[in-house]
Amino acid sequence: MQIQGQIVDIHNKRIYAGEVIVENGKITSIIEKDHNVQHYILPGFIDAHIHIESSMLVPSEFAKIAVLHGTVATISDPHEIANVLGSAGVYYMIENSKKTPLKFHFGAPSCVPATSFESAGAVIDSDGIATLLASPDIYYLAEMMNYPGVLFDDEEVLKKIQWAKHFNKPVDGHAPGLRGEPIKKYISAGISTDHECFTFEEAEEKLSLGMKVIIREGSAAKNFEALIDLLPENYENMMFCSDDKHPDDLIVSHINALCARAVAKGVDVFKVLQAACVNPVNHYNINVGLLRENDAADFIVVKNLIDFKVLETYINGELVAKDGNSFIEDVSFETPNNFNIIAKEISDFAVASSGSKIRVIEALEGQLITNEIHHKSLIVNGEIVSDTENDILKMAVVNRYENNKPAIAFIKNFGLKKGAIASSVAHDCHNIVVVGTSDEEICNAVNLIIKNRGGVCAVNGVESKILALPVAGIMSDKNGWETGKLYQEIDTMAKELGSNLKAPFMTLSFMALLVIPDLKLSDKGLFSGHTFSFVDLEVEN
DSSP: OEEEEEEEETTTTEEEEEEEEEETTEEEEEEEOOOOOOSEEEEOEEEEEEOGGGGTSOHHHHHHHHGGGTEEEEEEOOHHHHHHHTHHHHHHHHHHHTTSSSEEEEEEOSOBSSOTTSOOSOOBOHHHHHHHHTSTTEEEEEEEOOHHHHHTTOHHHHHHHHHHHHTTOOEEEOOTTOOHHHHHHHHHTTBOEESOOOSHHHHHHHHHTTOEEEEEBOSSOBOHHHHGGGHHHHGGGEEEEOBSOOHHHHHHOSHHHHHHHHHHTTOOHHHHHIIIIIHHHHHHTOOOOOSSTTSBOOEEEESOSSSOOEEEEEETTEEEEETTEEOOOOOOOOOOOOOOOOOOOGGGGOOBOOOSEEEEEEEOTTOSOEEEEEEEOOEETTEEOOBGGGTEEEEEEEOSSSOOOOEEEEEESOOOSSSEEEESOOTTTOOEEEEESSHHHHHHHHHHHHHTTSEEEEEOSSOEEEEEOOBTTTBOSSOHHHHHHHHHHHHHHHHHTTOOOSSHHHHHHTTTOTTSSSEEEETTEEEETTTTEEOOSBOOO
């Protein structure tokens, strides 16, 4: 096979008319050759940190859409399904991914459960991590979210890191806002990346200490604008990722969009492509071609180096996408599930109180972090209820593994004026998280999720919509386009109920993520990420 175009040689920073010759999935030669073909040939894009489960698609369905945007590989942390199903969930993702050409590279989830302050479906201890890391299908130790465990020399945490060193596999980080001496100790433990930086200064400090910083732009957390100005001087030590990408967003774009935005800001195209294509291959030591002789034939053809419109995508020399059409075939897959609870009663969500002031989670647009604010409570018949006038809404987290009483808190900035929204995609333990305007609406939303053994839904007393997620309660059994369409309908309904968040369900999914400060809610109670302890709902006057 011969393909002509303008060859983008990232390593030597040159572009020239040439021809790529492919045999048996490998590039046998790249030659300069005069022709009139104006499109560009370059290495395929790599998402340097993503949870495939957050697309609500199994890997084989994710691949169908991702290749349309020139993605040929991912660095995938399967800790979402691991928190539900343990190591069996990790192997499920690996085996499904092997049925598709896209090159998935999975890590060993380092924090299952993420903390001891919530209920998960499984535990992976240091022995389990050793078993996973011994596998050639596992490429790294996935994000070490338990940074307090690193800082305070937790024996089990350090054992996991030592196993990664034993197998000579990199350790991914997760340390939002960590600065000064704490970040120095965190890095010295052997942790080499961070995708959680949300300010220029934080990322600059981590880069100066030898860490690789991954610029994240997902469906909820968006840090591109804050960090992109660091790329020109640090392009050899930065990468791009989406972290969490909902299906409707994946249909629109992937890493290609970040390249286009970076170039539009005046960043040198070779530096952009170094981050998008080359650095993940080198850092994670993965077998993905970089458009060199004897490399795997993993490359893309784009119309230009401005908007990076993908015309063709090749993986191991196989044409997997062309002109908006994906050639990746359907594969069959099972739907493992451990949703084990019965329907809830309206009274389960009642909070008796006479307290005049409560702690409130303040959700922030485009961020995983939250603030703690204090607000006057609205009490009706001796119970604290949602205060829609002031946008202080009741929130609950319901244990999906055991029949326990829901944990209750209040949250601001979801904006609902009626109804409720709920999801069993709730990082990292994937219990049911719900926000609503009344206990009845909250209960109806939760029970709709339970009935379908997982999903995202919106209810308004008259109408209800749900995208069922029967695969571990976090992924769909439908194809990517159908899943994306259903998700978009529910997202639209949430906004019709009053939410002005750009991605209300993605934001909702992180309100139970305790390792991101400040105030979050687990199935066990209201939790401060700064003190790493539970706090009371009511505030003393």
